Amino acid sequence: MYRVVLASRKTVEWIGLLIVAFLFVFPFLWMASTAFKTMPEVRQFPPTLLPETWEWSNFAQAWESGPFLMYTWNSILVAVGILVLQFLTAVPAAYAFARYKFPGRNLLFGLVLIVLMIPGQVIFLPIYVQLSGWGLVNTLWSLILPYAASAFGIFLLRQAFMQVPDEVIEAARLDNASEWKIMWTIMVPMAKPVLVTFGLFSFIYHWNDYFWPLIMTNSDEVRTLPIGISSLHMSDGGTLWNVMMAGNMILILPILVIFFVAQRHIIKAFIYQSK
Amino acid sequence: MFSLKKTGTILCALTIGLSGVLAGCGSSGKEQSTSIGSTSQPAASTESSGPVQIDFWYALGGVRGKTIEDMVKKFNETHKDIIVKPAYQGAYQENHSKVLASVAAGNNPDVTMVEIASIAAFADAKVLEDLTPYSQGDEKKYIPGLMKNSYWNDKLYAVPFNRSTPLLYINRDMLKEAGLDSNGPKTWDELVSFSQKLSKKEGDKITRYGFSTPVDIWFYEALVFQGGGNILSENGKELTINNEAGKAPLELWSKMVKEGIMKNPPGENYNAWDVAEQDFLNQKVGMIFTSTGSLTELKKNAKFDMGAAFLPANKTFGTPTGGANLVMLAKSTDAEKKAAWEFMKWMTDTEQTVPWSIASGYMPVTTEAIDSAEMKAFYEKEPNFKVAVDQLQYGYPRPMAPGYKELQDVIQKELQRAMLGQATVDEAMQTATEKGSKLLKK
Numbered sequence: 001m002y003r004v005v006l007a008s009r010k011t012v013e014w015i016g017l018l019i020v021a022f023l024f025v026f027p028f029l030w031m032a033s034t035a036f037k038t039m040p041e042v043r044q045f046p047p048t049l050l051p052e053t054w055e056w057s058n059f060a061q062a063w064e065s066g067p068f069l070m071y072t073w074n075s076i077l078v079a080v081g082i083l084v085l086q087f088l089t090a091v092p093a094a095y096a097f098a099r100y101k102f103p104g105r106n107l108l109f110g111l112v113l114i115v116l117m118i119p120g121q122v123i124f125l126p127i128y129v130q131l132s133g134w135g136l137v138n139t140l141w142s143l144i145l146p147y148a149a150s151a152f153g154i155f156l157l158r159q160a161f162m163q164v165p166d167e168v169i170e171a172a173r174l175d176n177a178s179e180w181k182i183m184w185t186i187m188v189p190m191a192k193p194v195l196v197t198f199g200l201f202s203f204i205y206h207w208n209d210y211f212w213p214l215i216m217t218n219s220d221e222v223r224t225l226p227i228g229i230s231s232l233h234m235s236d237g238g239t240l241w242n243v244m245m246a247g248n249m250i251l252i253l254p255i256l257v258i259f260f261v262a263q264r265h266i267i268k269a270f271i272y273q274s275k
Numbered sequence: 276m277f278s279l280k281k282t283g284t285i286l287c288a289l290t291i292g293l294s295g296v297l298a299g300c301g302s303s304g305k306e307q308s309t310s311i312g313s314t315s316q317p318a319a320s321t322e323s324s325g326p327v328q329i330d331f332w333y334a335l336g337g338v339r340g341k342t343i344e345d346m347v348k349k350f351n352e353t354h355k356d357i358i359v360k361p362a363y364q365g366a367y368q369e370n371h372s373k374v375l376a377s378v379a380a381g382n383n384p385d386v387t388m389v390e391i392a393s394i395a396a397f398a399d400a401k402v403l404e405d406l407t408p409y410s411q412g413d414e415k416k417y418i419p420g421l422m423k424n425s426y427w428n429d430k431l432y433a434v435p436f437n438r439s440t441p442l443l444y445i446n447r448d449m450l451k452e453a454g455l456d457s458n459g460p461k462t463w464d465e466l467v468s469f470s471q472k473l474s475k476k477e478g479d480k481i482t483r484y485g486f487s488t489p490v491d492i493w494f495y496e497a498l499v500f501q502g503g504g505n506i507l508s509e510n511g512k513e514l515t516i517n518n519e520a521g522k523a524p525l526e527l528w529s530k531m532v533k534e535g536i537m538k539n540p541p542g543e544n545y546n547a548w549d550v551a552e553q554d555f556l557n558q559k560v561g562m563i564f565t566s567t568g569s570l571t572e573l574k575k576n577a578k579f580d581m582g583a584a585f586l587p588a589n590k591t592f593g594t595p596t597g598g599a600n601l602v603m604l605a606k607s608t609d610a611e612k613k614a615a616w617e618f619m620k621w622m623t624d625t626e627q628t629v630p631w632s633i634a635s636g637y638m639p640v641t642t643e644a645i646d647s648a649e650m651k652a653f654y655e656k657e658p659n660f661k662v663a664v665d666q667l668q669y670g671y672p673r674p675m676a677p678g679y680k681e682l683q684d685v686i687q688k689e690l691q692r693a694m695l696g697q698a699t700v701d702e703a704m705q706t707a708t709e710k711g712s713k714l715l716k717k
Contacts, residue, residue, distance in 0.1 A: 043576060045557040065341075125376055132380035215373055218330065218362045218384075231363045234337035234572075239549075 035059070035245035042241050058246035062232060065243070067220050068250070071228040078143045078213070078224060079206045083199055085148040090198075093149075094157030095183045099169070109158075115151040124215060131216070142216040143224070147206065156198050160191035193269035196262055204255055225251050327614040328358045329607070330384035334370040334599065335437065336363060339635050346631065350621055357614045359386075367393075367599065371680070378402050378606060385607045385615040388436060388599040391424035392673040392680065395511075397602065398427035399677035404603040406431045409616040416641045417623070418664075421596060423672030433600035434623050435640040437631075439568045440594045440663045440670065441497055443587065447580035449473060449561045459562065459584035463501075463527060466562075466587045470536040473561035484538040486531065487554055488564035489547035490694050492683040493597055497564075497586050498524030500593030500671045506686075507715075511676040514711040516686070517704045523589065525693050525700045532694065539694050566597060567663035570636035574659070583659040585666050592669040598637060638663050678714045685710045 034042060035058055036051040062068075096102075097109050127146050128137070136142040164187060172182050188195065210226040217223050229247040233239050333343050340363050347361040364370040367390040374397075377383040389397055397403050406414070407430060414422065414431055421435040445459040453472045460466040470485025488494050496506055504520020507513065515521070531537035538560055540550035552569060554560045556576050564586065565573075574581060586594055601622065603615045621627065625644040632639040633653055644650055645664060654661040676682065686707050693703035 040576070043553060043556050045553075045559065125379060128376050129380045132377075132382050137380065137382055214365050214369060215376065218332075218364075219360070227363075227365075230365065231336045231340055233366075234335065234339055239337060 031245050031248055034242055035249045037242050039240060039242055055242065058242045059250065061240075062229070062243045062247035062250060065232060065247075066228045068225070068228055070220060071223055071225045074140060074222060075207055075224040075226075077140055079203050081140070081144040082147045082206050083202055085144065086150045086153050086202055087195070087199070089149040090153035090157050091183065091188060093154045094161055095187060097154065097158045098161035112151045112154050116155060120146075121211060124212070128215060137216060138218045138222055140222050143213055143222075146212070150198075150202065153198050153202065156194055157191060160194040161187055164190050193265045196265035197269040200258065200262055200266065203258065207255060208251070326356050326358050327610050328360060329386060329611050329614050329618065331359050331361045331618065332364045332370055332374065332384040332387040333361060334364060334367050334388045334390075336366070339437075342631065342634050346622060346627060350618060354617065354621075357617060359614075359618055374604075375400070375402070378604065381606070383604050383606055385611045386601060386603055386619055389433065389602050390599050391433075391438075391597065392675075392683065394424055394433050394600060394602070395427050395675040396677045396680055398430070398432045402605060403432045404605045404607070404612060406434070406603060406616070409603075409612070410434075410620075413620065416625075416643060418638075418640060418642055418645070418667065420667035420670040421638070421640055423670075424596065424675065425600060427675065433602045434619055436599055436601045436623055437568075437635065437637040438596055438598040438600075438640060439566045439637055440596050440666055441494055441564050441586060442567050442570075442662055442666070443562060443584045444555060444565060444569075444573065445562045445582045445584055446555070446558060446577075447582045449558065449579070457580075457582070459582065460587045461585075462587050463589045467527075467531060467536070469562065470531060471534070474536045476535070481535050483558075484554075484560045485536045486562045487538040487540055487551045487560040488528075489540055489542075489551055490528065490687070490690050491544075491547070492687045492690070493566075493595060494564045495524050495686070495690055496595040496671075496673065497593060498527070498589065500595065500669075501586070501589040501591060503590045505671075506674040507676055507679075511674070512715055514682070514708050514715065517708040521704055522700050525690060525703065529694055529696075529700065567638065567660075568598065568636050570659060571634070572636075574657075581659070583662040585662065585669075592666070594666050594670055595673050596667070596670050597673065632660075636660070638667075676715060678717060682711050682714050685714065 033048075033050060036054050036056070037048070037058075038051075038053060038055045041048060041052060093112075097105065097112075131137055131142045131146070136145070168186060168190075169182060172186055177186075208226060209224075210230060213224045214227055214230075217227070229244070229251055232244045232247050331347065333340065335343060344361055347359050351357070351359055362384075364373050364387075367388075370388065371390070371393055374383065374387055374389075383402075394403075410431060414425070414434065417425075417435055421438050425431055425433040425435065443459055445457075447457045450457045450459070450469070450473070453469075455469055455472060460469045466486065473483065473485035474481065475483040499506060499516065499520050502520035502523045504518065504523075505515055506521075508515050528537065528539075532539050538551075538554065540547040540554065542550050548565060551560070551563045552565055552573060555563045555565075556573065556578075558579065567583070570583065585592055601619045603612060603619065607615060623640050625639075625641045625647060628639045628641055628644045629647060629649050631637065632644070632650070639645055639650060673679075674682075689698070689703040689707040689710075692698045692706075693700050698706070
């Protein structure tokens with residue numbers, strides 16, 4: 001009897017999970033299916049779930065509508081560049097916040113938390129003016145530098161570093177390891193799942209970011225993929241949704257690949273956090 | 276989620292300290308050195324020798340953006356002393372924000388597209404150059420009905436470029452089948468009676484609506500004009516929609532929705548436009564309001580006899596114009612301004628505006644273009660394209676006030692609240708007027 005109840009509860013859980021999973025996956029499937037349809041089929045009602053004829057040329061049309069190779073290269077440089085800088089700034093900052101007692105620590109950490117709450121759109125103008133003063137507008141630097149330090153990264157890593165047992169650090173100090181060495185060779189590997197998760201968040205956010213690159217750049221040489229794809233959209237009607245979705249598929253493909261490669265670490269990070 | 280760090284010192288330190296690490300991140304040596312070296316303007320533009328280089332920011336994507344790029348290319352080929360650098364900057368709203376930011380930072384473009392209701396805001400902020408000394412009467416070539424949004428405080432600030440009006444699109448096959456005049460309804464009463472006959476029900480479910488329109492400020496303006504009203508007072512300082520003419524459109528729409536003969540397409544802003552057009556193409560609705568800018572695409576995709584007609588009249592016919600104008604920025608140098616005017620003049624000349632109009636569905640902007648043999652032949656073949664031009668005799672400018680961009684959001688929100696039954700028509704107009712007056716006093 002008890003076993004039956006348990007089993008049926010499992011079933012209910014599974015069904016619930018499947019429904020939620022479907023809700024999240026469906027928009028992706030819909031985008032993928034639209035990317036392969038012909039335009040009359042996109043407009044057809046009732047809509048078809050799978051394309052009747054597979055129109056592979058949508059991808060070519062999206063790719064050829066602008067210098068997409070250049071956009072892709074720029075997107076990689078920007079997202080990776082930001083990631084590297086964020087690691088280089090967040091790891092020491094988080095280590096200091098987690099392991100040192102110094103005057104003003106709480107105040108400074110409070111400031112980090114405040115930064116976490118201000119949306120970029122609110123303060124874009126002063127930053128734009130500053131970067132313009134340095135002559136950096138319309139360069140890749142203007143896309144990278146404003147994000148060189150991440151409050152979210154500092155916050156997340158601090159929590160992870162705080163969970164490393166004191167004994168580990170004491171032992172390292174007894175072995176005459178420098179603070180620098182402790183940080184990079186002991187703390188960082190132990191926080192690897194959190195680092196991977198943060199890296200993913202950061203990479204995906206900046207890979208997809210539309211607002212900032214649009215504001216900071218004027219020419220194709222320094223523009224990123226999301227702007228290239230948005231230029232497929234027509235303002236007063238008449239957008240080719242199939243080509244647009246094909247463009248979006250091109251945009252998210254790298255993210256999907258990275259996500260599948262790294263998912264083991266993400267799951268670990270969440271288990272780690274909830275301990 | 277990832278906030279920006281303002282701290283200049285950190286940025287400085289990073290720039291110096293890590294430039295070695297990230298050397299690969301610079302776009303290209305050339306791009307970096309030119310932008311770091313110069314203050315705000317390219318050196319070439321201030322020298323008298325060599326061609327003048329000007330920046331042109333536009334706000335149309337897709338095929339239309341391509342057409343614009345091609346036009347600029349042709350200009351550059353035919354003008355050896357001027358180089359125009361075109362750049363797509365997102366839709367109207369995004370371009371708007373970006374131009375204002377760039378003016379504050381001192382690296383603004385020389386020519387840009389501005390949605391016509393925003394001209395006042397730009398002119399009032401002293402961002403725009405007065406064009407009168409450049410045009411010297413040349414502006415008379417443009418269609419007068421399109422010029423009302425070009426002036427602010429009696430000064431010429433803009434020339435029409437991609438201009439449109441709302442139209443009533445009709446499914447002629449559907450109208451004929453229902454025994455209705457296939458030229459479409461001429462009055463609000465006819466709009467209602469046509470919609471009643473076109474709507475279909477199966478049991479309790481409505482399977483076809485007679486009419487659909489996005490509840491958008493643009494169409495609301497049209498309907499207010501048709502009732503003899505206006506959105507703003509003559510001096511542009513007061514909102515004048517809390518009256519009969521202001522309420523009539525909402526009463527008409529909500530009555531039709533309640534009766535089940537009009538569909539209120541869901542979605543924010545332009546999404547609702549897409550839904551309306553989609554429903555029209557799928558013959559789920561018989562008639563819609565949408566821009567003449569959609570004509571080319573709708574014609575290509577409609578599997579029925581599609582017609583365009585004047586917006587139906589209440590007391591009179593009436594329509595706002597729409598789309599964008601070209602403007603010159605006040606901060607550019609004299610040489611750049613001279614080149615900018617050359618470019619603006621060329622882009623809107625008959626020779627350019629005719630093919631642009633035929634390719635895009637926007638209206639041609641010069642009177643000469645409308646009388647040209649090419650345009651006449653085109654209209655002969657495609658009479659739908661002429662409707663917008665004919666309707667211009669009942670055209671009104673979009674309301675002109677520096678704060679109209681914010682104001683229209685306020686009004687639109689109240690319109691939607693009324694349509695969704697969250698407020699009565701009276702309440703909605705009351706709230707819109709109160710909130711709007713505050714904005715206008717700023």
